[in-house]
Amino acid sequence: xxxxxxxxxxxxxxxQDVAKDVVEVLERLGCEIDFPHxxxxxxxxxxxxxxxxxxxxxxxxxxxxxEESEYIVTPSGSCAGMFKxxxxxxxxxxxxxxxxxxxxxxTYEFTQFIVNVLGVEDVGAAYSARATYHTSCHMMRLLKxxxxxxxLLGNVKxxxxxxxxxSYDCCGFGGTFAVKMVPxxxxxxxEKVRHVEESTADILIAADGGCLMNIKGRIDRKGxxxxxxxxxxxxxxxx
Amino acid sequence: xxxxxxxxxxxxxxxxxxxxxxxxxxxxxxxxRLRDKKxxxxxxxxxxxxxxxxxxxxxEIRRHTLENLDYYLDQLSENFAAKGxxxxxxxxAEDANHYIQEVAKExxxxxxxxxxxxxxxxxxxNEALEDVGCHVDETDLAEYILQVGGNDRPSHxxxxxxxxxxxxIRDTFQEKAGYTGTxxxxxxxxxxxxxxxxxxLEADIGITGCNFAVAESxxxxxxxxxxxxxxxxxxxxxxxxxxGMERLVPTWDELDVLINLLSRSSVGQNITTYVTNLTxxxxxxxxxxxxxxxxxxxxxxxxxxxxxxxxxxxxxxxCAACVNVCPVYRQIGGxxxxxxxxxxxxxxxxxxxxxxxxxxxxxxxxxxxxACTEACPVKIPLHEQLIRHRENYVAKQGKPKxxxxxxxxxxxxxxxxxxxxxxxxxxxxxxxxxxxxDGSISNGPGPMKPWTSIRELPAPGNxxxxxxxxxxxxxxx
Numbered sequence: 001x002x003x004x005x006x007x008x009x010x011x012x013x014x015x016q017d018v019a020k021d022v023v024e025v026l027e028r029l030g031c032e033i034d035f036p037h038x039x040x041x042x043x044x045x046x047x048x049x050x051x052x053x054x055x056x057x058x059x060x061x062x063x064x065x066x067e068e069s070e071y072i073v074t075p076s077g078s079c080a081g082m083f084k085x086x087x088x089x090x091x092x093x094x095x096x097x098x099x100x101x102x103x104x105x106x107t108y109e110f111t112q113f114i115v116n117v118l119g120v121e122d123v124g125a126a127y128s129a130r131a132t133y134h135t136s137c138h139m140m141r142l143l144k145x146x147x148x149x150x151x152l153l154g155n156v157k158x159x160x161x162x163x164x165x166x167s168y169d170c171c172g173f174g175g176t177f178a179v180k181m182v183p184x185x186x187x188x189x190x191e192k193v194r195h196v197e198e199s200t201a202d203i204l205i206a207a208d209g210g211c212l213m214n215i216k217g218r219i220d221r222k223g224x225x226x227x228x229x230x231x232x233x234x235x236x237x238x239x
Numbered sequence: 240x241x242x243x244x245x246x247x248x249x250x251x252x253x254x255x256x257x258x259x260x261x262x263x264x265x266x267x268x269x270x271x272r273l274r275d276k277k278x279x280x281x282x283x284x285x286x287x288x289x290x291x292x293x294x295x296x297x298x299e300i301r302r303h304t305l306e307n308l309d310y311y312l313d314q315l316s317e318n319f320a321a322k323g324x325x326x327x328x329x330x331x332a333e334d335a336n337h338y339i340q341e342v343a344k345e346x347x348x349x350x351x352x353x354x355x356x357x358x359x360x361x362x363x364x365n366e367a368l369e370d371v372g373c374h375v376d377e378t379d380l381a382e383y384i385l386q387v388g389g390n391d392r393p394s395h396x397x398x399x400x401x402x403x404x405x406x407x408i409r410d411t412f413q414e415k416a417g418y419t420g421t422x423x424x425x426x427x428x429x430x431x432x433x434x435x436x437x438x439x440l441e442a443d444i445g446i447t448g449c450n451f452a453v454a455e456s457x458x459x460x461x462x463x464x465x466x467x468x469x470x471x472x473x474x475x476x477x478x479x480x481x482x483g484m485e486r487l488v489p490t491w492d493e494l495d496v497l498i499n500l501l502s503r504s505s506v507g508q509n510i511t512t513y514v515t516n517l518t519x520x521x522x523x524x525x526x527x528x529x530x531x532x533x534x535x536x537x538x539x540x541x542x543x544x545x546x547x548x549x550x551x552x553x554x555x556x557x558c559a560a561c562v563n564v565c566p567v568y569r570q571i572g573g574x575x576x577x578x579x580x581x582x583x584x585x586x587x588x589x590x591x592x593x594x595x596x597x598x599x600x601x602x603x604x605x606x607x608x609x610a611c612t613e614a615c616p617v618k619i620p621l622h623e624q625l626i627r628h629r630e631n632y633v634a635k636q637g638k639p640k641x642x643x644x645x646x647x648x649x650x651x652x653x654x655x656x657x658x659x660x661x662x663x664x665x666x667x668x669x670x671x672x673x674x675x676x677d678g679s680i681s682n683g684p685g686p687m688k689p690w691t692s693i694r695e696l697p698a699p700g701n702x703x704x705x706x707x708x709x710x711x712x713x714x715x716x
Binding site for chain 2: 007009011012013014015016017019020023027035037038039040041043045046047048049050051052053054055057058060061137138141142166168169170172173174175177178179180181182183184185186187188189191213214216217218220221
């Protein structure tokens with residue numbers, strides 16, 4: 001199966017290891033991966049801040065980069081969700097709207113693709129730890145993808161998955177929200193970290209770079225002994 | 240007082256809220272409780288079938304009604320008037336207050352009782368009535384608590400006194416109303432009840448809000464739990480009901496659906512204790528109904544949303560389900576919004592009613608987590624409307640910081656120019672190297688400052704993924 005990887009700007013800048021894990025997991029599952037070089041950022045920072053025109057520029061760039069692809073896979077529920085917003089960005093422009101729709105229709109978040117398209121729930125991973133999982137808002141509510149990460153993590157050998165209280169509450173990232181509304185974001189991430197601590201897990205797993213960067217950034221600032229991992233890192237671990 | 244709460248700038252209000260531990264604990268535990276109760280009465284209630292179908296029905300009813308608003312308003316006012324009621328269309332809050340003042344003067348009214356009504360908070364009706372010599376008593380328990388406390392403002396559209404705990408209420412009653420009992424809710428409520436008994440009996444005018452008006456019969460419907468609205472509307476000879484112009488349904492069939500959605504979504508009840516439906520025109524010898532019934536239908540900015548991308552904000556049935564799941568409201572409470580309409584719906588509605596100058600910051604007080612959209616029983620795309628507000632704010636109405644505008648412009652260029660983006664990716668590790676310690680940045684320069692003021696920023700990796708991928712592919716061949 002041919003898969004075009006949209007790696008996300010956050011992974012490209014900060015989380016190259018996650019990006020490599022994504023490639024290796026998908027290849028092991030038999031995917032042939034290509035990397036469209038025109039890709040940059042999905043445009044969400046501009047879109048969510050009200051800069052529609054600037055978001056359209058990013059969207060056009062991404063649509064052009066990915067429209068030849070068979071499947072588009074990205075290790076972020078939020079960025080996949082943004083691809084789904086593209087048709088709405090071009091309401092008045094039929095040509096671009098159609099192109100946007102075609103791209104949106106073949107876009108999948110990483111775990112969603114593995115479970116729903118490849119039909120795989122056990123990737124043969126092993127990782128010994130007591131972990132809890134952060135359900136990111138956009139993956140849960142915009143992509144409506146709730147189950148795939150849990151199915152995959154449930155089959156990781158040695159991984160004990162603990163429940164997380166108030167898992168449905170946002171971690172306080174929210175893109176530019178995290179830097180525009182610092183005092184509110186701080187309280188939100190503190191509450192999230194508190195619930196993670198209460199879960200008694202040693203590591204927190206999530207499928208979105210933004211949430212991870214926010215929660216890990218706060219955990220590290222407070223010097224808490226909790227590891228934070230992207231789900232691709234767990235799924236690419238072996239005995 | 241009106242819709243606006245306080246005069247402080249937004250971030251000062253947020254700071255005040257974040258320092259108020261009492262309020263914040265109250266908010267968090269109220270949210271957890273209300274969220275669970277709502278789920279029990281909706282998604283988890285097998286008896287009502289598929290909750291999603293109820294939501295679809297609610298959305299359809301509201302959309303149809305708003306798309307034909309002029310028709311149904313016409314029908315409502317004709318039927319209401321045909322039965323002897325008086326209808327007044329108020330363009331502004333001032334118009335509404337003026338009309339009600341005139342009624343009070345004509346009746347030589349001195350005492351007015353009110354049941355809970357956010358729309359009368361919105362127009363500042365109590366002050367307007369006091370200006371013409373009326374004494375106004377709030378009779379909804381939460382509103383009564385706020386009034387006894389010295390005209391405190393609502394922090395939640397369904398439970399206006401949500402920011403106060405029982406100990407604070409006890410203290411207020413003791414200091415201001417001669418209460419001598421404990422903080423036991425039952426005792427506090429019994430006290431309020433005893434205080435209000437004579438108030439009900441002596442009122443000259445009773446004023447209510449309106450959950451829904453029914454166009455086909457010219458009736459108004461009130462969903463309440465305390466029975467006070469029934470007292471307010473049965474003793475005085477004159478009743479005035481104030482409704483937002485969008486709060487109506489075509490027929491009793493739609494009322495049935497919406498009362499279900501409202502009761503279940505707001506407080507997790509299958510149905511509120513009382514659903515009181517009132518229609519003008521009573522028999523001559525009737526002793527427990529008003530002889531005169533006025534219906535004030537208020538625009539006050541609502542028509543700004545008609546025919547725009549914000550029309551569906553008028554679908555709101557004021558259940559506060561969005562408020563009860565909002566993680567921002569959870570931290571800052573209601574007063575920080577600076578509007579009597581708080582939470583996600585407040586952040587959408589307040590700029591529509593009061594303009595961007597006053598409320599333009601509210602749409603940014605959201606992480607766009609979409610919990611609101613998911614919770615809304617009539618499926619208003621609240622988080623999307625917050626983005627539409629931001630677009631308007633940026634494009635024409637408000638004045639976003641020019642630094643941000645420049646940054647977004649640069650983003651637009653960067654995000655559509657692969658070579659520039661690659662330069663940034665390749666340059667970042669070198670550029671940020673002086674700030675990196677142990678693989679992370681604690682004190683970032685320029686635009687990174689707000690981020691690193693409370694969190695670590697990961698150091699940009701030295702590995703270039705694109706280079707790695709190219710070599711990786713070559714190795715696989």
